[in-house]
Amino acid sequence: xxxxxxxxxxxxxxxxxxxxxxxxxxxxxxxxxxxxxxxxxxxxxxxxxxxxxxxxxxxxxxxxxxxxxxxxxxxxxxxxxxxxxxxxxxxxxxxxxxxxxxxxxxxxxxxxxxxxxxxxxxxxxxxxxxxxxxxxxxxxxxxxxxxxxxxxxxxxxxxxxxxxxxxxxxxxxxxxxxxxxxxxxxxxxxxxxxxxxxxxxxxxxxxxxxxxxxxxxxxxxxxxxxxxxxxxxxxxxxxxxxxxxxxxxxxxxxxxxxxxxxxxxxxxxxxxxxxxxxxxxxxxxxxxxxxxxxxxxxxxxxxxxxxxxxxxxxxxxxxxxxxxxxxxxxxxxxxxxxxxxxxxxxxxxxxxxxxxxxxxxxxxxxxxxxxxxxxxxxxxxxxxxxxxxxxxxxxxxxxxxxxxxxxxxxxxxxxxxxxxxxxxxxxxxxxxxxxxxxxxxxxxxxxxxx
Amino acid sequence: xxxxxxxxxxxxxxxxxxxxxxxxxxxxxxxxxxxxxxxxxxxxxxxxxxxxxxxxxxxxxxxxxxxxxxxxxxxxxxxxxxxxxxxxxxxxxxxxxxxxxxxxxxxxxxxxxxxxxxxxxxxxxxxxxxxxxxxxxxxxxxxxxxxxxxxxxxxxxxxxxxxxxxxxxxxxxxxxxxxxxxxxxxxxxxxxxxxxxxxxxxxxxxxxxxxxxxxxxxxxxxxxxxxxxxxxxxxxxxxxxxxxxxxxxxxxxxxxxxxxxxxxxxxxxxxxxxxxxxxxxxxxxxxxxxxxxxxxxxxxxxxxxxxxxxxxxxxxxxxxxxxxxxxxxxxxxxxxxxxxxxxxxxxxxxxxxxxxxxxxxxxxxxxxxxxxxxxxxxxxxxxxxxxxxxxxxxxxxxxxxxxxxxxxxxxxxxxxxxxxxxxxxxxxxxxxxxxxxxxxxxxxxxxxxxxxxxxxxxxxxxxxxxxxxxxxxxxxxxxxxxxx
Numbered sequence: 001x002x003x004x005x006x007x008x009x010x011x012x013x014x015x016x017x018x019x020x021x022x023x024x025x026x027x028x029x030x031x032x033x034x035x036x037x038x039x040x041x042x043x044x045x046x047x048x049x050x051x052x053x054x055x056x057x058x059x060x061x062x063x064x065x066x067x068x069x070x071x072x073x074x075x076x077x078x079x080x081x082x083x084x085x086x087x088x089x090x091x092x093x094x095x096x097x098x099x100x101x102x103x104x105x106x107x108x109x110x111x112x113x114x115x116x117x118x119x120x121x122x123x124x125x126x127x128x129x130x131x132x133x134x135x136x137x138x139x140x141x142x143x144x145x146x147x148x149x150x151x152x153x154x155x156x157x158x159x160x161x162x163x164x165x166x167x168x169x170x171x172x173x174x175x176x177x178x179x180x181x182x183x184x185x186x187x188x189x190x191x192x193x194x195x196x197x198x199x200x201x202x203x204x205x206x207x208x209x210x211x212x213x214x215x216x217x218x219x220x221x222x223x224x225x226x227x228x229x230x231x232x233x234x235x236x237x238x239x240x241x242x243x244x245x246x247x248x249x250x251x252x253x254x255x256x257x258x259x260x261x262x263x264x265x266x267x268x269x270x271x272x273x274x275x276x277x278x279x280x281x282x283x284x285x286x287x288x289x290x291x292x293x294x295x296x297x298x299x300x301x302x303x304x305x306x307x308x309x310x311x312x313x314x315x316x317x318x319x320x321x322x323x324x325x326x327x328x329x330x331x332x333x334x335x336x337x338x339x340x341x342x343x344x345x346x347x348x349x350x351x352x353x354x355x356x357x358x359x360x361x362x363x364x365x366x367x368x369x370x371x372x373x374x375x376x377x378x379x380x381x382x383x384x385x386x387x388x389x390x391x392x393x394x395x396x397x398x399x400x401x402x403x404x405x406x407x408x409x410x411x412x413x414x415x416x417x418x419x420x421x422x423x424x425x426x427x428x429x430x431x432x433x434x435x436x437x438x439x440x441x442x443x444x445x446x447x448x449x450x
Numbered sequence: 451x452x453x454x455x456x457x458x459x460x461x462x463x464x465x466x467x468x469x470x471x472x473x474x475x476x477x478x479x480x481x482x483x484x485x486x487x488x489x490x491x492x493x494x495x496x497x498x499x500x501x502x503x504x505x506x507x508x509x510x511x512x513x514x515x516x517x518x519x520x521x522x523x524x525x526x527x528x529x530x531x532x533x534x535x536x537x538x539x540x541x542x543x544x545x546x547x548x549x550x551x552x553x554x555x556x557x558x559x560x561x562x563x564x565x566x567x568x569x570x571x572x573x574x575x576x577x578x579x580x581x582x583x584x585x586x587x588x589x590x591x592x593x594x595x596x597x598x599x600x601x602x603x604x605x606x607x608x609x610x611x612x613x614x615x616x617x618x619x620x621x622x623x624x625x626x627x628x629x630x631x632x633x634x635x636x637x638x639x640x641x642x643x644x645x646x647x648x649x650x651x652x653x654x655x656x657x658x659x660x661x662x663x664x665x666x667x668x669x670x671x672x673x674x675x676x677x678x679x680x681x682x683x684x685x686x687x688x689x690x691x692x693x694x695x696x697x698x699x700x701x702x703x704x705x706x707x708x709x710x711x712x713x714x715x716x717x718x719x720x721x722x723x724x725x726x727x728x729x730x731x732x733x734x735x736x737x738x739x740x741x742x743x744x745x746x747x748x749x750x751x752x753x754x755x756x757x758x759x760x761x762x763x764x765x766x767x768x769x770x771x772x773x774x775x776x777x778x779x780x781x782x783x784x785x786x787x788x789x790x791x792x793x794x795x796x797x798x799x800x801x802x803x804x805x806x807x808x809x810x811x812x813x814x815x816x817x818x819x820x821x822x823x824x825x826x827x828x829x830x831x832x833x834x835x836x837x838x839x840x841x842x843x844x845x846x847x848x849x850x851x852x853x854x855x856x857x858x859x860x861x862x863x864x865x866x867x868x869x870x871x872x873x874x875x876x877x878x879x880x881x882x883x884x885x886x887x888x889x890x891x892x893x894x895x896x897x898x899x900x901x902x903x904x905x906x907x908x909x910x911x912x913x914x915x916x917x918x919x920x921x922x923x924x925x926x927x928x929x930x931x932x933x934x
Contacts, residue, residue, distance in 0.1 A: 040528075040727070048532040049549045050807065052519075067513040071536035088512045091586045092502075095510040125552065150729050150850075185729050185850055194729065194850035227851070232697040232933050262505060263609050263645045263652060341515045377846045378855035380877040380929065384645065384654045389694070389877040389929040391846070391855035408853050410877045410929025412696065446931040448696035448879075 006031060006053075007172065009073055010164035013057055016082035017166075022059040022089075024100050024166045028299070029055040030340050032159025037125055039132040040151035041140075047125055056340040059085045063094035069341035100300065101322040101332060103167045107296065107303035114290045116174035117203040121158045123178065128154040131180055131210045138214025139184040143222055150183035150194060152214070156204075163338075169301040176202050177292075180210060182217045188225040195221035195375075200432070202290050220374070223395065227405035229449040230396055236370035237411055237445045238363055238397070241428055243373045244437035248353055250381055250388075250415055251282065252435060255309055255317075256335075256346040257324025259383065266386030266416060267315065275315045276419040279356060282310035284319060286334060286349030293350040293434025299338025304349055307333050321346045353437040356425025360439040363424050365400035371447055372397055373411070386415035392447075409449040418442055460622045460632025461567050464494045468538040475624050476563050478540075482524050482547045483561040483626035487554040489525040489787060490626040491765065494538070495806040497619035498582055504593040505611045512586065521806040522546040525788055526554040534807045567630045570761035571768030574754045575662035581616035581638045584665040589614045592668065596678050600644050603682045606689070608652075609645040612678075614638075616665070623766035631766040637661070637757065637913060639902065640668050642678050646685035653691075655684025656859070657841075659900025661757045677900070684841065684860055687872050694861065694876035694930025700833045701878065701926040702864065704840035705826070706897035709818050709916030712747055713905065714845035714854040715882040716740070720774050720782070721800075721812040721907075722789035724849050731852030731883050732780065740780045741886030744822050747775040749784055751799055751815030757901040758816035758915030762799070765810050769799035774817075775886070786812045804910040814905060818917025822892025826920040829891045831867040837928050838862045838869050839878065852882040877929035885923060893920030 004012075010027040017025040031053035038046035056069040059082070066089035070081050136152035156178045164170040181198035197217035199208035239247060251267075259265035267275070286304025288294050298304055300322055307317050320328070321336035321344050337347030364372060375393035382388075389412040395402045413421075426439030465471065475492065482490035496518045503511050519536040520543060531553030533546035593612050600610045617637040624630050639660035646653050657680040661667065668674045703711055716732070724730035732740065741747070751759050751769030760769050765787050773781045785793075786801030789812055802813035830838065838861065845856030859875045898917035905914040
């Protein structure tokens with residue numbers, strides 16, 4: 001292992017790129033360690049450890065660009081990578097919109113957003129195994145009908161990311177992440193069901209107690225036993241926070257500048273228009289302290305920020321990186337996302353629908369006959385038209401009460417009318433993911449079943 | 451332009467590149483297999499992937515990624531210790547080995563291992579020229595021709611997104627048995643997406659294909675033009691598609707890529723890990739009727755040049771043809787080493803991993819149903835009111851409950867035995883252990899897909915193939931918006 005810092009590697013690569021003819025370039029370098037353990041039925045099943053480092057280079061020769069990545073940090077390899085990347089760029093068509101951001105847009109200071117917890121790097125395999133066992137045991141012990149397990153896993157990882165560009169930007173930040181998940185299997189009357197629960201945080205102290213995660217997983221799997229189909233028809237549909245977040249992910253995809261310029265968004269031409277009831281406000285905020293989607297600067301060196309995407313039901317902003325902003329005559333919103341091996345693209349940071357005031361139990365009570373969705377499967381969303389059709393696992397509601405579990409059914413509609421049909425917003429927003437939503441009740445969707 | 455020699459022998463390549471000797475490999479794998487380990491292996495990987503993409507009428511992005519590293523695995527009982535590193539030196543190998551060995555508790559001696567290089571059992575993809583070595587300019591030119599062809603095909607095609615991805619993966623598996631097996635795995639894929647616009651309505655269509663083939667495969671018989679026109683026609687047809695029906699009805703599934711039905715409905719459920727753990731809806735059904743007697747389903751990793759084929763799996767086991775279901779009876783599972791040993795069953799060559807950073811597990815290769823006797827016409831004519839689905843976006847399954855979905859992206863109504871109106875995409879949902887029992891007709895038109903499938907399991911993606919003749923399923927739930 002060489003002793004050069006990641007910053008030095010980035011600078012060396014920028015210099016080499018310039019030497020081989022690049023008129024501009026940027027580099028991302030990441031180094032991290034990870035630990036992953038799995039237990040199943042009380043015994044260790046998996047122990048995985050890794051140390052990885054990786055770098056990605058983008059060069060521009062005028063308006064032509066190319067992106068490469070490598071894990072080889074030797075000086076000769078860096079020079080060869082720069083040379084190859086420039087050669088690749090030369091055979092590509094010039095794209096007048098290609099380029100780095102305006103220098104004036106770059107972040108001038110790097111905010112400390114509390115994204116790193118050194119305690120995560122200190123997690124040992126025996127500790128992690130202990131937590132996984134505790135979580136799985138709590139699930140298995142919860143009820144006699146829980147007869148089997150797909151296991152419990154704990155992961156802990158830390159990394160450091162450096163981004164540098166020929167505009168003179170050179171910044172870095174550290175991340176940490178710790179997660180715990182458990183998947184119990186329950187059986188009754190010869191039929192099996194599995195479900196899961198998890199906790200994922202940047203800080204070790206914020207991780208939910210293993211036994212609590214296990215008990216929640218048990219609760220979730222037990223309520224699925226003896227699920228059945230219901231007849232086809234139109235009914236009100238409630239999405240729990242986990243599944244409601246998926247509706248926001250579809251929205252985040254549709255407000256992305258890259259989907260808009262490609263013509264693959266069902267929200268094209270809707271800026272400034274009402275797309276949801278006035279109770280709906282949706283925010284993208286890359287600056288939340290300790291947020292799972294937070295970062296001090298985006299994949300092009302711009303400071304992240306808070307953008308109101310839907311303001312009282314009105315689509316108030318799209319999300320851009322600098323490329324899509326130039327294509328659409330707008331300005332970057334600091335949403336350039338970039339993995340080591342990719343060119344920048346647009347992605348949300350912490351993207352959420354603001355909480356309402358109604359407790360979820362009250363939302364369920366408001367439904368005479370309808371569906372409570374707890375899991376969605378399949379990829380049946382047409383991003384161009386918003387047409388929506390997905391498989392559902394959930395609970396059937398009769399007279400304001402959970403009546404019985406359902407599966408082997410689908411719900412279908414169109415996302416544009418679905419957002420508009422949001423009738424009630426729960427008070428239960430929690431940032432369990434970078435994209436988060438409270439419980440949502442939609443007036444009506446088509447359920448297909450028997 | 452970016453790589454030197456095309457296809458070096460993997461053993462020689464890795465030893466030279468990382469300054470290792472056979473003695474070092476023997477010592478390391480011997481240490482890995484020490485103590486209470488039942489098995490150990492080293493997996494070296496060096497892969498290069500290149501991608502070129504076109505949008506808005508120009509090829510504006512190019513990327514190339516080199517991945518290298520080694521994964522060290524130690525297996526003891528049901529436990530797996532795994533450590534990987536993208537730095538390959540004797541030191542990093544020894545560190546990884548000690549880490550992975552932590553799983554095999556208690557002390558014991560290093561095992562003496564003598565390595566011997568073995569040639570892979572098959573030779574399924576020797577090419578005249580590695581796709582990575584084809585000039586980038588040729589690939590740029592092909593993408594430009596695709597853009598022109600799509601726009602000429604119909605004036606309503608307003609945007610085209612096309613990409614060519616090529617990959618070359620060198621692997622070397624050093625196992626505790628002493629066997630050293632290498633393979634060079636090429637992969638080519640072309641994807642075309644067309645956006646059609648008419649009177650304020652927009653739709654998209656996507657098509658593509660490839661395999662472990664020469665780059666010229668894309669040009670043969672104007673294959674790239676056929677892919678392009680198919681994508682364009684799909685987009686155009688969807689402009690006038692009616693809402694899909696909702697409810698349970700007979701469904702006729704077309705040949706080829708709709709084989710994703712088998713992959714989801716039964717394929718995953720027959721992977722050995724789920725069955726050993728008894729968490730699959732198919733657990734303990736070996737020898738039992740799980741499908742109609744018309745159904746025979748195989749997984750075959752040995753078909754030349756297919757996307758899902760391999761000379762050896764990622765544990766060095768030769769791939770094979772495994773009969774999963776024979777005339778409706780469940781006959782076999784897909785095995786990797788760990789599960790085959792624990793279940794006392796033979797290896798099938800289905801131990802696969804995404805990369806050196808991943809632990810192998812049982813995975814499918816090319817999974818398909820053998821042809822039957824019915825003509826596709828007969829099958830359509832047999833349906834009074836139902837759905838005819840010919841292209842799919844993908845699917846997902848819940849192994850434990852058996853519930854699976856797959857989403858039709860091109861479908862038609864069948865009315866009075868005739869294909870009538872195109873309908874919008876819709877999710878189809880069913881129960882794996884039931885759905886094949888409801889197959890009442892199997893066509894004589896088996897096709898394998900064009901070579902676009904990627905299967906995800908437990909966070910790992912691997913290329914796969916599927917295939918199907920036209921089949922009639924008597925009852926399946928269709929997730930549209932038009933209740934009958």
